[in-house]
Amino acid sequence: MAIAEKHEAQQQTPNLDWMKHIWSVKTSPKIKDFLWKVANKAIPVSANLERRGLPAFACKKCGGVEDDLHVFLLCPFARNVWELAPLMEGPEQTLPALDIFLYLANKMIVLPPVGLYIPLWPWILWHLWKARNKLIFDNRSFTGEEVLLKAIKDAKEWQSAQVEGVATQQQLTQRRNHSMIPQHLTGNICHVDAAWRQETETCGIGGVFSGPNLPSPPIISYSRRFITSALMAEALAVRSAVMLAASSNIQSLTILSDSQVLISLLKTKDSRPALYGIMSDIYHLSRLFQSIIFRFVPRLENREADHVAKSALIATIVPPCGE
Ligand SMILES: [Zn+2]
Incomplete structure (x- = not known):
């Protein structure tokens, strides 16, 4: 080299x-x-x-x-x-x-x-x-x-x-090209996702940043207990992304989540009783940005964040690297 x-x-x-x-x-x-x-x-x-x-x-x-x-x-x-x-x-x-x-x-x-x-x-x-x-x-x-x-x-x-998977991959790429993410979407992006286990009321949170100004670390991964709904877990993921970006002085951010319900709440600055604290944190922190956009992304295009969230959830059950 x-x-x-x-x-x-x-x-x-x-x-x-x-x-x-x-x-x-x-x-x-x-x-x-x-x-x-x-x-x-x-x-x-x-x-x-x-x-x-x-x-x-x-x-x-x-x-x-x-x-x-x-x-x-x-x-x-x-x-x-x-x-x-x-x-x-x-x-x-x-x-x-x-x-x-x-x-x-x-x-x-x-x-x-x-x-x-x-x-x-x-x-x-x-x-x-x-x-x-x-x-x-x-x-x-x-x-x-x-x-x-x-x-x-x-x-x-x-x-x-x-x-065998090559054909599927090509289809995926094609679908991606016609996806809901505009191709011109640049700047700082954070894909977020949550994995929720109802029986234990535990969730794994995942967030993957990309773009010119990455926070450190550029990945969010943790688990939480006492989370009573999947929607609450998704909201936590968004709050974490907003907090990390704000504390890293990122000025403009697009947050992509595959939760339609959450994104429509965020777009209308609405909330739900159980989510009140989390949502008001998000709205409060959002004021720190020059521009912050919340956008829906199909599940298939949110796989990295999904993977991180699932790994975080699995880590609560299995000791790390039990191999
Ligand atoms: Zn050695």
Whole structure:
């Protein structure tokens, strides 16, 4: 990799484009979810747990300090896997942070004989992670070749499963082009969504920002208890987006939600008794913007936010990365 390119990457890393570098990667939803956790430092490597006040532990492979960069890149075991990988150019061994790895990862082209036209690197990360967990929890050890072969096999399986889906993808793109989002819609956008579980009155909230001025972090993801309706959860998602944008000094914002009911309430500055507090927060905070627009978006075009919301809800039931 050219030095100038590396320098550029380091400078741009604070603006890691989540859409481009994680959500748009051609890989399975399971892997995207995993990448998202990795990028958010939400995987239970020693360094991340230490930050939450838990005791540190060493890499079980080599005894080194275990952080994300170590597990995926710097551990001799990981290095070996990357060296074996059939890539035109493997990752730099001197990257200072995993964010930069994600930023540059799509440049890692798979060599043609392998027959993969989707990225292999996400599957390598995934299987490095699985190998790490197998060693820690089951005391099972794999060789670098085994990890790599599993990554290639899984990637190929997923790739061939997509072939049937190609027609549907094309239809989707066509539909998107005729969608309700005007093509000229630029500026700061936040897709929001909520996933609500009636039995436990718990919801997961998701928000994904895109545009020139991204707040930090550009993704909203959390869960809440004592939420009595799906509409209330959707309203919470909108409030979170408005709050985050306002606190990041974003001046103009379009919020896209797939809740027709909520959007029509917002457009008419209306409310419902149970939502009164949330809605008045939204209306109050809206005055801080030069321009704020609430717009309906079909479900299919709100998948990223939906995915984040569902993951947040699932995280309340399953401990993170139980794999
Ligand atoms: Zn190690």
